[in-house]
Amino acid sequence: MPRNARKVLVRGWNKGRWAAGALAMTVLLAGCAETQLAVHGVKRIGGSQQQAPVQVGSYKIGNPYEIAGQWYYPAADYEYKETGIASWYGPKFHGKKTANGEIFDQYEVSAAHRTLPMPSVVRVTNLENGRSLKVRINDRGPFAHSRIIDMSRRAAQLLGFEQKGTAKVLVEVIEDESRQMAAIAQGKAAPAVTVAEQQTVTAAPRDTVETVQLDNDGPITDSGEPTKSTIRLTPPAEKKATTQSVEQTALDGTVDEGAVVRVEPVLPSSIYVQAGAFSVYDNALNLRNRLYDMAPSKIEPVDVKGTTFYRVRLGPLNTVPEADILLERVIATGQNGAKVVVECADGALQSSVSGC
Numbered sequence: 001m002p003r004n005a006r007k008v009l010v011r012g013w014n015k016g017r018w019a020a021g022a023l024a025m026t027v028l029l030a031g032c033a034e035t036q037l038a039v040h041g042v043k044r045i046g047g048s049q050q051q052a053p054v055q056v057g058s059y060k061i062g063n064p065y066e067i068a069g070q071w072y073y074p075a076a077d078y079e080y081k082e083t084g085i086a087s088w089y090g091p092k093f094h095g096k097k098t099a100n101g102e103i104f105d106q107y108e109v110s111a112a113h114r115t116l117p118m119p120s121v122v123r124v125t126n127l128e129n130g131r132s133l134k135v136r137i138n139d140r141g142p143f144a145h146s147r148i149i150d151m152s153r154r155a156a157q158l159l160g161f162e163q164k165g166t167a168k169v170l171v172e173v174i175e176d177e178s179r180q181m182a183a184i185a186q187g188k189a190a191p192a193v194t195v196a197e198q199q200t201v202t203a204a205p206r207d208t209v210e211t212v213q214l215d216n217d218g219p220i221t222d223s224g225e226p227t228k229s230t231i232r233l234t235p236p237a238e239k240k241a242t243t244q245s246v247e248q249t250a251l252d253g254t255v256d257e258g259a260v261v262r263v264e265p266v267l268p269s270s271i272y273v274q275a276g277a278f279s280v281y282d283n284a285l286n287l288r289n290r291l292y293d294m295a296p297s298k299i300e301p302v303d304v305k306g307t308t309f310y311r312v313r314l315g316p317l318n319t320v321p322e323a324d325i326l327l328e329r330v331i332a333t334g335q336n337g338a339k340v341v342v343e344c345a346d347g348a349l350q351s352s353v354s355g356c
Contacts, residue, residue, distance in 0.1 A: 057102035057138055059185035061117045067143045069336045074115045076182075078175040083342040084148035085271075085320055086124065086169040088156035089141075098139035100185075106153040109259045112139035113149055113171075119185055121177040124149065126159045127168040127342055130266045133158055133259065134174065136181065145331060146324045146340040158261050166320045168269055168342040268345040270316035271323045275330050275338045277302075277311045284310035290333065295326055313341070 062074040090106035098104050100118035111124070116137050125132035135155055142150040149171050153162060161167035275291055278284040284299050291297060295314040302309050314330070317323045323340045330338040 057098065057100035057119065057185065059117065059119070059182050060100045062099075062140075068145070069331075070145065071336075072114045074117070076117050077115070078173055078178065080116060080122075080173040081171070082148055083127070083168070083170050083269075083344075085146055085323070085340050085342070086126075086149045086151055086156075086159075086161070086167050086171075087142055087144070087147045087165065088151040088153055088162065090153035100138055102138045104139065104152070108152060109133065109135055109155045109158065110138050110152045111135045111149050111155060112141035113137045114140060114143070116173065117178070117182060119178075119181040121174045121181055122149075123172050123174055124151065124155070124159065125170040125172075125266070126161060127170055127266050127269045127344070129160050130264045131159045132262045132264065134177070145338070146320070146327050148339070154259075158259055168271065170342070269342045270345075271320065272313040272315035272317065272341050272343055273323055273326045273330055273338060274341045275312045275314060275335050277309045279307060279309055281310050284312050287312045287335070291330060294329060313343070316343075 061076060064071055064073045066072075089112070093104050094106045096104050098110075098118070099112075102110075104110070111122070113120070113122070116122070118138050118140075120137040122135055122137060123132055124135050133155060135151065139150070142148075147166075149169065151159065156162040156167075159167065159169075273295070275297075276284070276287050278287075281299070288297050288299055291312070291314060295317075297312065297314045300311045300313055302311060314326060315323070317326060320340075327338055327340055
């Protein structure tokens, strides 16, 4: 074969090999690109279903502790049910660690409780409008005597008391989900919890934010001080009691969607100060006689696991501030265990010494 012809043939073969290689590389790159686009598409199509990892801090119960003369005894109580006044906390604690090591996010649905294990799951029902919401307990508080739970700002908004600052509530532990959360936090095997179930407990929708000045006597935090902030979250629209969910608007934050609010009819309720509860009637009568001049009072029997307790209650009271003042007066007499409770009209929720 002539030399020139051979050069042409080699040059052509090299060009062909290069073209084939380029074609193969193009196909390979195209395949990679398609793979990446496919993954991206799944994420995009998944939308809100593709959620960030759920925060689960360390499991913690803790030892008994004393705050302002009141002893608290943390325990795993899966029959816990209590009524009282809820408050909320937000900007002052946003981004700080909770008592079990999570990072507090005011835009997520969470709450602080004085004795329940962390994490636990409770259902909080606003007894003023019927809204109820599952909430994860991940912090300790509130330590104002007159509050039983401190909600995150978003949880308060979903329950409809973000602007008011406080609400009459019923708090009930959810045993199955609390046990699941405890097992997950301890790294133990637990019954399967779906993403949707986790989101119901840990996530919250977004909402719009407008800048305004809150009143100086705004919501009380666990420090006992009013929350001062220039952020007000637009409250969700009111719904009728027959509605199964509440319209959720966007919240300026980084949280996931999924918090579910139920709206159901609630009974009329009143605020009382419970000065004490006794298994001996005479002890209850003696306390009532000592506090007789402070406010109208009554002794109310209630059966708890076969034992009758006699609760001394003062009231009814018209507002939370009135209850706060009376509570401090009762505590000043030496009744450090006194607290604000909510009592329903027909006692339908009356199932424990602490219950409604």
